Amino acid sequence: MQAEDLILISVDDHLIEPPDLFAGRLPARFADAAPRVVRRPDGSDVWTFNGAVIPNIGLNAVAGRPKEEYGVEPTAFEEMRPGCYDIHERVRDMSAGGVLGSMCFPSFPGFSARVFAAAADKDLALSVVRAYNDWHLDEWCGSYPDRFIPMALPVLWDPELAAAEVRRVAAKGCHSLTFTENPAALGLPSFHDEHWDPLWQALVDEDVVLSIHLGSSGKLSVTAPDAPVDVMITLQPMNICQAAADLLWSRVLKKFPGIRIALSEGGTGWIPYFLDRVDRTYDMHRRWTGQDFGGRLPSEVFREHFLTCFIADPVGIQLRGLIGLDNIAWECDYPHSDSSWPYAAEELAEAAAGVPDAELNRMSFENAMRWYSFDPFAYRARERSTVGALRAEEAGRDVSTRSYDSGRFVRSGTGVELGSLVEQVTA
Amino acid sequence: MQAEDLILISVDDHLIEPPDLFAGRLPARFADAAPRVVRRPDGSDVWTFNGAVIPNIGLNAVAGRPKEEYGVEPTAFEEMRPGCYDIHERVRDMSAGGVLGSMCFPSFPGFSARVFAAAADKDLALSVVRAYNDWHLDEWCGSYPDRFIPMALPVLWDPELAAAEVRRVAAKGCHSLTFTENPAALGLPSFHDEHWDPLWQALVDEDVVLSIHLGSSGKLSVTAPDAPVDVMITLQPMNICQAAADLLWSRVLKKFPGIRIALSEGGTGWIPYFLDRVDRTYDMHRRWTGQDFGGRLPSEVFREHFLTCFIADPVGIQLRGLIGLDNIAWECDYPHSDSSWPYAAEELAEAAAGVPDAELNRMSFENAMRWYSFDPFAYRARERSTVGALRAEEAGRDVSTRSYDSGRFVRSGTGVELGSLVEQVTA
Numbered sequence: 001m002q003a004e005d006l007i008l009i010s011v012d013d014h015l016i017e018p019p020d021l022f023a024g025r026l027p028a029r030f031a032d033a034a035p036r037v038v039r040r041p042d043g044s045d046v047w048t049f050n051g052a053v054i055p056n057i058g059l060n061a062v063a064g065r066p067k068e069e070y071g072v073e074p075t076a077f078e079e080m081r082p083g084c085y086d087i088h089e090r091v092r093d094m095s096a097g098g099v100l101g102s103m104c105f106p107s108f109p110g111f112s113a114r115v116f117a118a119a120a121d122k123d124l125a126l127s128v129v130r131a132y133n134d135w136h137l138d139e140w141c142g143s144y145p146d147r148f149i150p151m152a153l154p155v156l157w158d159p160e161l162a163a164a165e166v167r168r169v170a171a172k173g174c175h176s177l178t179f180t181e182n183p184a185a186l187g188l189p190s191f192h193d194e195h196w197d198p199l200w201q202a203l204v205d206e207d208v209v210l211s212i213h214l215g216s217s218g219k220l221s222v223t224a225p226d227a228p229v230d231v232m233i234t235l236q237p238m239n240i241c242q243a244a245a246d247l248l249w250s251r252v253l254k255k256f257p258g259i260r261i262a263l264s265e266g267g268t269g270w271i272p273y274f275l276d277r278v279d280r281t282y283d284m285h286r287r288w289t290g291q292d293f294g295g296r297l298p299s300e301v302f303r304e305h306f307l308t309c310f311i312a313d314p315v316g317i318q319l320r321g322l323i324g325l326d327n328i329a330w331e332c333d334y335p336h337s338d339s340s341w342p343y344a345a346e347e348l349a350e351a352a353a354g355v356p357d358a359e360l361n362r363m364s365f366e367n368a369m370r371w372y373s374f375d376p377f378a379y380r381a382r383e384r385s386t387v388g389a390l391r392a393e394e395a396g397r398d399v400s401t402r403s404y405d406s407g408r409f410v411r412s413g414t415g416v417e418l419g420s421l422v423e424q425v426t427a
Numbered sequence: 428m429q430a431e432d433l434i435l436i437s438v439d440d441h442l443i444e445p446p447d448l449f450a451g452r453l454p455a456r457f458a459d460a461a462p463r464v465v466r467r468p469d470g471s472d473v474w475t476f477n478g479a480v481i482p483n484i485g486l487n488a489v490a491g492r493p494k495e496e497y498g499v500e501p502t503a504f505e506e507m508r509p510g511c512y513d514i515h516e517r518v519r520d521m522s523a524g525g526v527l528g529s530m531c532f533p534s535f536p537g538f539s540a541r542v543f544a545a546a547a548d549k550d551l552a553l554s555v556v557r558a559y560n561d562w563h564l565d566e567w568c569g570s571y572p573d574r575f576i577p578m579a580l581p582v583l584w585d586p587e588l589a590a591a592e593v594r595r596v597a598a599k600g601c602h603s604l605t606f607t608e609n610p611a612a613l614g615l616p617s618f619h620d621e622h623w624d625p626l627w628q629a630l631v632d633e634d635v636v637l638s639i640h641l642g643s644s645g646k647l648s649v650t651a652p653d654a655p656v657d658v659m660i661t662l663q664p665m666n667i668c669q670a671a672a673d674l675l676w677s678r679v680l681k682k683f684p685g686i687r688i689a690l691s692e693g694g695t696g697w698i699p700y701f702l703d704r705v706d707r708t709y710d711m712h713r714r715w716t717g718q719d720f721g722g723r724l725p726s727e728v729f730r731e732h733f734l735t736c737f738i739a740d741p742v743g744i745q746l747r748g749l750i751g752l753d754n755i756a757w758e759c760d761y762p763h764s765d766s767s768w769p770y771a772a773e774e775l776a777e778a779a780a781g782v783p784d785a786e787l788n789r790m791s792f793e794n795a796m797r798w799y800s801f802d803p804f805a806y807r808a809r810e811r812s813t814v815g816a817l818r819a820e821e822a823g824r825d826v827s828t829r830s831y832d833s834g835r836f837v838r839s840g841t842g843v844e845l846g847s848l849v850e851q852v853t854a
Contacts, residue, residue, distance in 0.1 A: 070715040182650055190651030223609055223673040224617030230676040230716050231669075233708045238697070241665055242658075246650040249657040269703060270665070272742045273696025280739060281660045284764060288497040289657050312707060315699045315749065322742065337711060 001357050003349035004388030009101035009368040009376070010332035011149070011309050012213070012264045015140065016061050016084040016107050017047065019077070025131035030124050035108075035116075037077075044074035047108040049128075050119040054108040056080070063093070063335030064399065070337050072229075084335045087143050094147060096394040097342040098387030099332055100365065101376050103149035103211075104140065105178055105264070106132070111216035112180035117156035126161065129153050133165070137172050146379035149372045150174035151211065156188070159195055163202035170206035175373040176262075177203065178211050181243035185217035191250045204258035209307070209371055213264040214240045240266035241274055244306065248278060248298060249291065253305055260371065262307040265331060265338075268316025271308050271323045275299035303327050307371050311338055314351045317363070325359055329367045342399040345387045428784050430776035431815030436528035436795040436803070438576070438736055439640070439691045439758035442567065443488050443511040443534050444474065446504070452558035457551050462535075462543075464504075471501035474535040476555075477546040481535040483507070490520070490762030493828045497764050499656075511762045514570050521574060522821040524769040525814030526759055527792065528803050530576035530638070531567065532605055532691070533559070538643035539607035544583035553588065556580050560592070564599050573806035576799045577601040578638065583615070586622055590629035597633035602800040603689075604630065605638050608670035612644035618677045631685035636734070636798055640691040641667045667693035668701055671733065675705060675725060676718065680732055687798065689734040692758060692765075695743025698735050698750045702726035730754050734798050738765055741778040744790070752786055756794045769826040772814045 019037040026034050035049035047054045055074030062070050064081040077085065083093035094102060109115045109132065116132075119125040133152045141148035152169040154177055155162040166177060184190035203210055214236050223231055240263050247253065247261060278298035282291060293301050303324040310316050311331050320328055330348060333339035340347045352360050369375060376385060383389065446464040453461050462476035474481045482501030489497050491508040504512065510520035521529060536542045536559065543559075546552040560579045568575035579596040581604055582589040593604060611617035630637055641663050650658055667690050674680065674688060705725035709718060720728050730751040737743050738758050747755055757775060760766040767774045779787050796802060803812060810816065 067711065067714045070712060184651035184654075190653055192651060192653045192655070223669050224611035224619060226617055226619045227673055228619070228676045228716060228718065230708055230712065230718050231672045233712055233716075234672040234676070234701075234705055235669060237704065238665070238668055238700070242650050242662060245658045245661040246654055249655045249661070267700060267704070269700025270697040273665070273694060273700075273740065274661075276696060276740065276742055277664065277694070278661055280765075281657055284494065285497060285657065285660055287494045289655060289660075291655065291657050313700065313703065315703055315746070319742070319746075338707075 001349060001352070001355075001360055003098070003345040004386065004391070006098065006345050006349060006387045007361065007365045007382070007385050008099045008330065008332070008345060008348070008387060009149070009365040009374070010099055010334070011103050011211075011262065011307070011329045011368050011372070012311075012331035013102045013104045013334045014060065014107055014336055015090070015104040016056055016077075016080060016335070017109075018085040019045075021135050022128070022131055025135060026127050030127055033119075033121070033124050035128060039076070040074070042074070043076055045076045046074060049115060052115055052118065054115060056107070059337050060107060061335050062337045063339065063341055081335060087140050091144050091147055092394055092397060093334065093341070093399070095390040096397040096399045097332070097334070098345040098390050099334075099341075100380075100385045100390060101147055101149060101368065101374065102332065102334070103151050103176060103368075103372065104136075105151065105211075105213055106153060109153060110218070111178050111213045112156055112186070113153040113178075114156060114180070114186060114218060116153070122157065125157070126155060129155055129165065130168075133169055133174075137169060137174055146376045149176060149368070149374045151176040151178055154179050154199075156180075156186075159198040163198040166199065166202040166206055166208055170208055175207055176209050176211050178213065178216075180216045180218070181212040181214070181240055182217040182246065185219055191246050191252055196252075197255070200252055200256045200259055203260075204256050207373060209260045209262050211262040211264050212240070212243055214266055217243075237265055237267040238270050241270065244274065244302075245278070248302055248306075253301060257304075259305060260307065261305055262309060262329075262371065264309050265311070265333065266309060267313050268308045268310040268323055268328055269313045269319065271316065272319045275302060275322070278302065307367065311344075312340065312347050312351060317352050317355060320355075320359065320363065325362050326367060326370075328363045329371065330364045428776060428779070428782075428787055430525070430772040431813065431818070433525065433772050433776060433814045434788065434792045434809070434812050435526045435757065435759070435772060435775075435814060436576070436792040436801070437526055437759035437761070438530050438638075438689065438734070438756045438795050438799070439738075440529045440531045440761045441487065441534055441763055442517070442531040443483055443504075443507060443762070444536075445512040446472075448562050449555070449558055452562060453554050457554055460546075460548070460551050462555060466503070467501070469501070470503055472503045473501060476542060479542055479545065481542060483534070486764050487534060488762050489764045490766065490768055491826065491828055508762060514567050518571050518574055519821055519824060520761065520768070520826070522817040523824040523826045524759070524761070525772040525817050526761075526768075527807075527812045527817060528574055528576060528795065528801065529759065529761070530578050530603060530795075530799065531563075532578065532638075532640055533563075533580060536580060537645065538605050538640045539583055539613070540580040540605075541583055541607070541613055541645060543580070549584060552584070553582060556582055556592065557595075560596055560601075564596060564601055573803045576603060576795070576801045578603040578605055581606050581626075583607075583613075586625040590625040593626065593629040593633055593635055597635055602634055603636050603638050605640065605643075607643045607645070608639040608641070608667055609644040609673065612646055618673050618679055623679075624682070627679055627683045627686055630687075631683050634800055636687045636689050638689040638691050639667070639670055641693055644670075664692055664694040665697050668697065671701065671729075672705070675729055675733075680728060684731075686732060687734065688732055689736060689756075689798065691736050692738070692760065693736060694740050695735045695737040695750055695755055696740045696746065698743065699746045702729060702749070705729065734794065738771075739767060739774050739778060744779050744782060747782075747786065747790065752789050753794060753797075755790045756798065757791045
């Protein structure tokens with residue numbers, strides 16, 4: 001298929017929270033405690049909440065920036081492309097890139113909203129989570145219901161409250177919950193604990209997908225403090241295999257057969273190996289480990305529960321039949337540094353050369369629609385939804401890479417080590 | 428190719444050290460401090476050294492045992508198949524399984540001999556390492572030079588001594604050094620530190636392969652203490668991707684272009700994804716991370732330095748062209764629980780159905796010979812080296828699974844959790 005004829009729904013993008021996100025959304029008694037943006041002496045904008053200071057990391061908002069200016073330095077809003085934080089600019093960028101639909105993960109709260117959960121005042125924490133979700137559903141997604149898959153933050157500290165929030169947002173049309181890939185790594189009960197059962201039940205009842213994004217354990221994949229940063233960049237996606245194995249062998253899938261999980265930004269090319277491995281593990285070891293999937297293989301169980309996601313993954317496309325044609329969805333990853341926006345359509349068309357149209361459509365948009373109960377065509381004709389049609393709507397928009405350098409932004413230079421990155425990210 | 432026509436050299440097997448290994452091999456002043464086998468009240472045999480007690484874990488010596496009796500309990504020598512620890516019985520088991528050649532990793536010292544390195548008396552530690560290496564080269568491999576790829580333990584605490592030991596064993600014909608996949612995880616300088624340069628230089632000078640086995644960081648891949656043990660079993664091989672990334676992006680390959688590394692028991696099916704990932708990481712990020720491979724891609728550099736290894740990996744065989752036909756070697760993993768001995772030949776023949784003979788030969792034995800400077804045909808005619816020919820020599824040998832249960836061995840039963848395993852393994 002030609003790039004212009006693709007229809008693209010991305011199941012993994014990111015939004016940079018705008019400074020006015022919480023304005024008018026919290027009870028008056030929390031006015032002083034609300035998360036807010038502060039400009040630091042170095043000119044960067046940071047979010048503050050509950051004593052924590054969370055910079056907007058440059059690498060998380062590099063859309064449109066020349067690769068020479070990628071880096072991990074904290075940055076200011078005016079150094080970002082406005083599509084990072086402005087919904088109207090975002091939609092225009094999506095159209096210019098040919099992207100019909102998008103699901104946007106949070107930035108400063110962390111993928112599992114652990115920044116909010118850390119507040120000792122749980123009334124405050126709950127108000128902030130709900131305010132964020134309402135903003136995300138009503139403002140971000142609600143402004144363009146044909147363009148966004150709604151996603152909610154979890155209530156991380158209380159499974160009953162978490163379940164209630166899932167039911168509340170589901171009533172507003174939200175079928176995706178962002179969550180951590182490993183609650184045990186955050187000091188919470190693991191996936192193997194009954195603790196979470198009320199949440200799993202709510203997800204099943206409300207047809208909500210548990211979307212676990214790489215890096216959502218709160219830990220980077222670090223081999224050594226002096227390792228080059230390239231090591232971490234390489235390992236992050238495949239590291240989600242830990243969550244895949246953790247959940248596949250857990251009691252969760254056995255007790256909640258309706259639960260569905262997305263391995264967001266985890267890549268797909270390694271999945272066929274992984275499925276062989278789990279089937280062989282089952283064959284060689286189940287007699288002493290006590291695993292029991294009835295008459296089925298772990299790989300079959302995997303395909304019933306897991307959506308795998310890729311940005312650019314020629315091996316995964318080649319092996320799509322071994323992964324499962326219903327289990328693969330494309331991602332854009334705008335505005336992160338792994339995205340090929342605005343040329344992601346061309347990247348996908350090239351990687352999928354020779355793939356039958358019907359199969360490519362499943363990976364590029366149909367699976368995303370079904371898994372996330374999302375129907376853009378209720379609002380927009382399909383013929384107006386292709387890459388070519390969307391781009392025509394934004395013909396003339398400047399999508400060339402340009403420097404957003406205000407004079408302050410400094411490249412990290414050579415020899416960036418993991419230790420320094422971890423320090424900056426977690427400072 | 429039919430199973431009987433294969434020639435098999437395994438680049439990853441394991442030996443259980445026999446109780447008399449050190450007899451007569453240490454200076455008299457170390458007689459009391461030598462590693463020794465002790466029978467515990469529960470009937471199991473354990474190695475003791477330097478205050479540490481290291482059980483012979485049942486799961487590491489299950490060759491010939493019914494799968495119902497796999498488990499992690501400590502075991503006794505008479506509960507193991509003698510091929511685990513007796514060189515003559517081992518060779519007969521290899522022949523009965525059709526396996527021509529084998530490289531045997533250590534058991535109780537740990538893959539990087541960290542048990543020996545822990546001794547405060549470094550003269551003692553060095554004597555023990557050298558005694559082990561001499562035993563391995565002279566007794567274990569030396570008894571059947573046509574059947575074993577010699578492998579040495581490292582001197583982990585001193586790079587100059589480590590280099591000297593590499594040169595000493597190389598002079599005796601040894602071209603493989605077992606090592607840790609992550610020295611930083613053991614509290615040592617990382618792969619990114621100049622500390623190890625004398626060792627790397629010796630490896631290059633003497634044409635010795637750095638063989639890093641999964642699990643050699645001293646850490647199991649544990650998601651949560653209450654995770655089922657199946658999680659760890661699934662993740663162990665692919666976890667070596669961390670070492671692959673750590674070394675690929677390190678200064679080691681740039682400063683020592685002759686160095687060669689084997690990712691032992693790491694599997695192969697995930698490698699094509701990994702190579703795509705490192706090339707994309709290089710393309711997207713090198714301008715700010717400062718990585719520089721000259722005009723080459725990271726995937727090309729990988730193929731110059733890394734040998735990937737598989738037990739049973741149909742996806743890896745299918746994708747052999749993307750991995751590199753010179754970069755794949757077969758493993759038997761006798762007597763561990765992931766081995767299909769005595770039917771590993773049939774398993775490989777089935778997985779490689781349709782693969783041209785010349786390509787299968789490279790994976791089943793030719794690459795092993797070249798990477799490890801091993802030539803069994805200097806001792807044994809090729810026509811006497813096939814699976815069929817070797818099996819004919821041991822026709823009638825009992826290789827059926829049988830219970831080695833002395834009445835004491837207890838199956839772990841259902842619901843084995845990672846925490847309990849870690850406790851037993853590290854107790």
